[in-house]
Amino acid sequence: MPDDLPARREVTDAMRPEPPLGMLLELTHRCPLQCPYCSNPLALERASDELPTEAWQDVLDQAARLGVLQVHFSGGEPMARRDLVPLVRHAAGLGLYTNLITSAVLLDAPALAALSDAGLDHVQISFQDVDEAGADRIGNYAGGHAKKLAAARLVRESGLALTLNFVVHRHNIARVPQMIALGEALGAGRIEIANVQYYGWGLRNRAALLPTRAELDAATEAVFAGRERLAGRMVIDYVIPDYYAIEPKGCMGGWGRRFLNVSPAGRVLPCHAAETLPGFDWPSVRTTQLAEIWNRSEPFARYRGTAWMPEPCRSCDRREIDWGGCRCQAFALTGDAGRTDPACALSPDHAVMAEAAREAEAPPPPFVYRRIGSNL
Amino acid sequence: MSDAADESVAPALRRGVKFRFDTVRDAWVLLGPERLFVPDETAVEVLRLVDGARTLGAIIDDLAARFGAPRDTIAADVTALLHDLAGKGAVTF
Numbered sequence: 001m002p003d004d005l006p007a008r009r010e011v012t013d014a015m016r017p018e019p020p021l022g023m024l025l026e027l028t029h030r031c032p033l034q035c036p037y038c039s040n041p042l043a044l045e046r047a048s049d050e051l052p053t054e055a056w057q058d059v060l061d062q063a064a065r066l067g068v069l070q071v072h073f074s075g076g077e078p079m080a081r082r083d084l085v086p087l088v089r090h091a092a093g094l095g096l097y098t099n100l101i102t103s104a105v106l107l108d109a110p111a112l113a114a115l116s117d118a119g120l121d122h123v124q125i126s127f128q129d130v131d132e133a134g135a136d137r138i139g140n141y142a143g144g145h146a147k148k149l150a151a152a153r154l155v156r157e158s159g160l161a162l163t164l165n166f167v168v169h170r171h172n173i174a175r176v177p178q179m180i181a182l183g184e185a186l187g188a189g190r191i192e193i194a195n196v197q198y199y200g201w202g203l204r205n206r207a208a209l210l211p212t213r214a215e216l217d218a219a220t221e222a223v224f225a226g227r228e229r230l231a232g233r234m235v236i237d238y239v240i241p242d243y244y245a246i247e248p249k250g251c252m253g254g255w256g257r258r259f260l261n262v263s264p265a266g267r268v269l270p271c272h273a274a275e276t277l278p279g280f281d282w283p284s285v286r287t288t289q290l291a292e293i294w295n296r297s298e299p300f301a302r303y304r305g306t307a308w309m310p311e312p313c314r315s316c317d318r319r320e321i322d323w324g325g326c327r328c329q330a331f332a333l334t335g336d337a338g339r340t341d342p343a344c345a346l347s348p349d350h351a352v353m354a355e356a357a358r359e360a361e362a363p364p365p366p367f368v369y370r371r372i373g374s375n376l
Numbered sequence: 377m378s379d380a381a382d383e384s385v386a387p388a389l390r391r392g393v394k395f396r397f398d399t400v401r402d403a404w405v406l407l408g409p410e411r412l413f414v415p416d417e418t419a420v421e422v423l424r425l426v427d428g429a430r431t432l433g434a435i436i437d438d439l440a441a442r443f444g445a446p447r448d449t450i451a452a453d454v455t456a457l458l459h460d461l462a463g464k465g466a467v468t469f
Contacts, residue, residue, distance in 0.1 A: 019400055021412055067400035069407055097394055097407040122392040122409045161392020163409050189390060190409050190465055235465035237410065 016295050017256060017304060019067025024074050024261045024272060025056065027084070031077040033103050033139035034374075035128065036367035037167055037202040037209055040076065041275045044372050049265040053083040055285065057090045059262060062290040064094040068260075074101040076264070085114045092119025099124060101165075104151035105144050112154050123155045124163040124192075130178040134171060140369050149186075156187045163190040168219065169209035170364060176219040180226040183234055193223055194239040199273040199328050201370045207359040208367055215360075216244050242343035243353045247318065248325025249343070255303035255327060260294065268293045270300060273328040277337050303327050303338070310339060312346040383433030383451075385469045387426050387458050393466050395423050408466050422454055426467065432458070 029044040051059075063071065071091050078084055079102055091098045100115065104125040115123075125148055129135035135145035155162045164186065166172070166179045176193055183191035195216070196202045196209050211219075223238045230236065242249065252259045252271045261269045267282040268290065269275060275282065280302075283293045294300060302308065306319050313324040324330075325341020333342045333356075334349045342349040368374055389395060393408040404420045406413040415423055421442075425435045436454050440447040461467040 065400075067398070069398060069405060069412060095396065099409065121394065121407075124409070159391060161390070161409055189392065192410075232462045 017300075020063075020260050020294060021068065021253075021258045022070040022072065023063050023068045023259070024072045025059070025078075025087075026074055026076065026261065026263050026272065027056070027078045027081045027087070028076040028264050030080040031075055031103065031370075032080075032105050033077070033128075033141045033144060034369040034371050035139055035167070035201075036205040036369055037169065037196040038370040039197070039200065039202075039272050040370065041200055041273070042204065043275075044370075045264045046372075050081075051262075051264065051266045051285070053086065055266065056083070056087050059266075059285050059290065060087070060091050060094060060096065062285075064096055066291050066294060068096065070097040070099060072099045072101055077103050077106065079106040079111065085118050088115055088120050089118035092121075097121050102126070103139070103144070103148070105141065105147045107147075107151040107154065109154055112151075112158055112160075116158050116160055120160060122161040122163065124165050125152050125155070126165045126167065127179070127182070128167070129172040130175050130182050131172075138171065138367075140367075152186045152188070161190075162186070162188045163192060164188045165192040165194065167194055167196055168211075169196045170211040170215060170360060171209070173211045173215050173219050176222040177226070180222065180230070180234075180236065183236075184230065188234060190235040190237065192237045192239070193219070194237070195241040197239070197273075198241065198243070199332060200276060201368070203332055204368055206356065207362070208364040210241060210243060210357065210360045212360045213244055213357065216240060242326070242329060242341070243357045245343045245353075246345045247343075248322045248329075248341035250322040251326035251329075251341075254305075254323035256294070256300035257304060257323070260290075260300075268297075270303075271328070276328050277331050279337075308338060312344075313340050316346070383436065384431050386428055386431050387435070387462075387467050387469050388428030389426060390466060390468045395426075406461075406466060408464075411464065411466065413461075413464070413466065418453065419457055422457055426458075432469075 028050055029040050030047060073084065078100060088098050098120050099122045100120055101124045127148055128138035132145045136142050152162060164183045179193060198206050223236055227236050256270045261272045262285060266285040268285060269282060280299050282299060283297045309319060309324050313319050325343055327337045329343065330339045330341050331337035333352050340347040342352050395406050398405045403414055406415055421439060425438055436447060436451045440450045458467050
């Protein structure tokens with residue numbers, strides 16, 4: 001069975017892209033946790049800037065018409081929004097697959113019952129570690145780990161599908177086997193072992209977080225062993241850090257090809273990190289229809305497809321597999337978002353990855369925790 | 377899958393997995409946690425019979441009758457397909 005969509009169909013407007021598959025709704029940047037690798041931008045949006053309920057409902061209506069199939073309610077902590085339940089109900093009513101991406105520290109039995117009743121399909125709970133002290137230190141939130149364990153048990157008891165997400169880095173990567181065991185013990189259908197992606201806060205804290213090659217190799221071995229042991233019972237998704245890659249990841253399945261992200265204030269982006277890129281006038285759902293943004297806006301067209309590519313991407317056999325890698329990483333590490341992702345061994349900038357990996361051999365500096373005003 | 381040859385089991389979509397028709401793409405889609413599959417025509421015919429009640433044997437009988445194909449061939453294809461989907465976390469037995 002193919003994992004990909006069927007080949008491009010004939011369309012009247014040859015420039016029109018395929019409809020998006022998924023949409024991430026960053027309902028808010030508010031969050032009780034302060035993880036130093038947060039995927040939110042360094043410049044966090046304030047509550048007063050957030051879209052109101054009716055605007056989010058309209059975005060969901062437009063997304064369903066555009067062809068979005070899966071919506072991910074995220075943040076920040078999406079449960080910090082008082083209207084999460086009506087938004088989930090609205091999305092489910094449109095036939096959208098609804099996923100809640102949560103820290104779960106606010107997820108108690110009544111909240112879960114309301115979400116389940118609203119038609120939620122799946123809950124993804126982030127765990128910072130398997131060790132309570134270590135986990136609470138990463139999130140900078142005392143008691144958080146215990147709340148997450150309790151919430152995960154509630155999710156399983158409710159019958160909802162559960163994923164555990166472990167973001168891994170040098171402070172917890174040695175415990176990947178215990179993470180897999182925790183997923184098994186909690187009855188998760190799926191776990192993610194995802195190395196930190198080094199953009200925004202993660203990049204700011206890279207020297208404190210990037211594991212060594214040897215640490216990564218041990219984790220990879222543990223994941224492969226876990227997959228074999230748990231085949232058919234628990235899916236284990238695994239993401240390595242680009243710093244030890246030879247080929248770049250096909251970031252977001254290609255710029256503006258599969259996915260869109262809506263920020264708390266309503267800006268529409270091809271990924272959650274794209275606001276790190278300069279020189280973009282990001283379209284907003286406050287002023288522009290989602291279909292117009294997806295099909296015709298300049299920011300979504302800029303790096304879509306292969307026409308923008310420089311060498312070595314342009315003539316590469318993998319150009320429609322990895323789509324040139326990640327634009328945010330190209331900008332962060334070379335200063336030019338239009339270059340080949342330096343994660344690629346063929347990139348003329350690839351040496352910057354090895355230089356950064358040498359930081360992992362030195363003692364880790366303290367974290368810069370994710371909170372408004374801490375990135376000074 | 378406990379036993380690939382056991383046709384008395386009744387496959388079901390796992391919790392958190394949805395199989396529905398998408399009018400925008402004019403295609404059936406199988407949606408799961410961070411997963412999306414666009415099944416081919418054969419897989420669509422199989423998945424439409426996966427309801428947690430019908431046994432694997434009944435699914436094979438139904439398809440063999442409707443498509444006029446040798447039962448052994450259908451059985452091998454259906455079993456392989458469902459085994460693959462179980463490995464991807466979409467189907468359970």
